[in-house]
Amino acid sequence: MSVFTRITRPQLDQFFSAYTLGEVVSFEGITDGIDNTNYFVTTTQGSFVLTLFESLTADELPHFLKLLAHLGENNLPCPRPQSDRQANSLRQLNGKPAAVFNRLSGTATAIPSILHCQEIGLQLASLHRCTEDYVFPIKNGNDLSWCKTVLSKVGAHLSASDRELIDDELAFQSENTPVNLPRGVIHADLFRDNVLFVDGQLSGLLDFYSACTDTLLLDVAITANDWCCDNGTVNAEKFTALLSAYESLRPLEPLEKQHWPILLRAAALRFWLSRLEHQCYPRPGEITQQKDPLVFRRILLQHRQQTYLSSNVNIFNLRSTA
Ligand SMILES: Nc1ncnc2c1ncn2[C@@H]1O[C@H](COP(=O)(O)OP(=O)(O)O)[C@@H](O)[C@H]1O
Numbered sequence: 001m002s003v004f005t006r007i008t009r010p011q012l013d014q015f016f017s018a019y020t021l022g023e024v025v026s027f028e029g030i031t032d033g034i035d036n037t038n039y040f041v042t043t044t045q046g047s048f049v050l051t052l053f054e055s056l057t058a059d060e061l062p063h064f065l066k067l068l069a070h071l072g073e074n075n076l077p078c079p080r081p082q083s084d085r086q087a088n089s090l091r092q093l094n095g096k097p098a099a100v101f102n103r104l105s106g107t108a109t110a111i112p113s114i115l116h117c118q119e120i121g122l123q124l125a126s127l128h129r130c131t132e133d134y135v136f137p138i139k140n141g142n143d144l145s146w147c148k149t150v151l152s153k154v155g156a157h158l159s160a161s162d163r164e165l166i167d168d169e170l171a172f173q174s175e176n177t178p179v180n181l182p183r184g185v186i187h188a189d190l191f192r193d194n195v196l197f198v199d200g201q202l203s204g205l206l207d208f209y210s211a212c213t214d215t216l217l218l219d220v221a222i223t224a225n226d227w228c229c230d231n232g233t234v235n236a237e238k239f240t241a242l243l244s245a246y247e248s249l250r251p252l253e254p255l256e257k258q259h260w261p262i263l264l265r266a267a268a269l270r271f272w273l274s275r276l277e278h279q280c281y282p283r284p285g286e287i288t289q290q291k292d293p294l295v296f297r298r299i300l301l302q303h304r305q306q307t308y309l310s311s312n313v314n315i316f317n318l319r320s321t322a
């Protein structure tokens with residue numbers, strides 16, 4: 001986050017007394033993240049993360065907590081929801097739904113190497129594979145119709161040429177909506193700041209609160225756009241590394257390979273728009289983070305023009321084509 005909701009030590013002591021996780025020793029607000037309020041909490045028994053959910057409702061949250069528990073059972077390094085004495089993993093604190101998770105070790109990497117890209121490609125494929133038969137009844141809230149709504153909100157703040165560019169991309173995406181591509185549980189926001197590493201080894205996948213059921217390839221595109229672009233410039237070698245690693249566990253179908261350039265554009269558009277929305281309508285918070293929308297404008301333009309195809313390696317360097 002950002003700390004949107006402040007908590008006091010007496011509130012925390014009382015909250016933790018409902019668990020068997022020891023007594024609170026110290027706590028501090030976490031500055032990273034964008035949606036929820038998070039605190040690191042150290043107790044006499046270990047290190048935890050307390051999350052106060054700022055927008056997901058108490059109806060929606062059990063689906064996410066159940067998904068995290070499922071991923072943990074399948075050995076994915078995700079935060080595990082902790083249960084209170086009554087076996088509840090979701091409680092209330094300061095009027096907000098709240099949950100406690102084990103604290104994962106590691107730090108996020110700001111500038112991923114080829115090896116980091118391979119690691120994340122493998123983990124994303126593992127995530128998609130271990131949820132193959134998992135029913136997750138959450139729709140993608142950031143779909144094409146959401147993109148149109150955001151454009152109507154931010155349009156007045158944009159230059160005429162940017163509005164035209166987004167309109168044109170929206171028209172292209174509407175005409176090329178993927179059908180019959182494999183679907184399943186997608187993380188939908190597997191950016192560098194949601195992944196932890198210890199000595200080059202991936203140690204944590206965080207922030208599953210955008211997860212939904214959608215096209216698996218969209219998840220690959222969202223992930224690759226963040227990990228494989230250096231400050232908005234496509235790094236073709238990194239794209240190839242991530243995709244090859246992903247395909248070593250879940251080979252893409254011919255139809256997915258055809259749609260790859262389209263979904264890279266869809267993913268870039270989605271995050272350009274959400275960053276514009278956060279820029280135009282910042283949320284109140286004690287510590288807030290602004291992410292640069294122009295990075296995704298640059299990525300989208302490169303995918304539209306495929307400028308990187310002139311390099312020796314191209315990001316469509318797939319093993320076979322349809
Ligand atoms: N279980 C965890 N273990 C370690 N760090 C965590 C954990 N959960 C959250 N964090 C830290 O908190 C930050 C924000 O968490 P995140 O879930 O991304 O928040 P938001 O939903 O607000 O975007 C992360 O970048 C990470 O530094």
Ligand SMILES: N[C@@H](CCOP(=O)(O)O)C(=O)O
Pocket residue numbers: 034035189191210271274275291
């Ligand atoms: N990873 C995103 C931030 C999360 O996006 P949201 O719109 O789902 O809150 C970014 O870097 O823009």
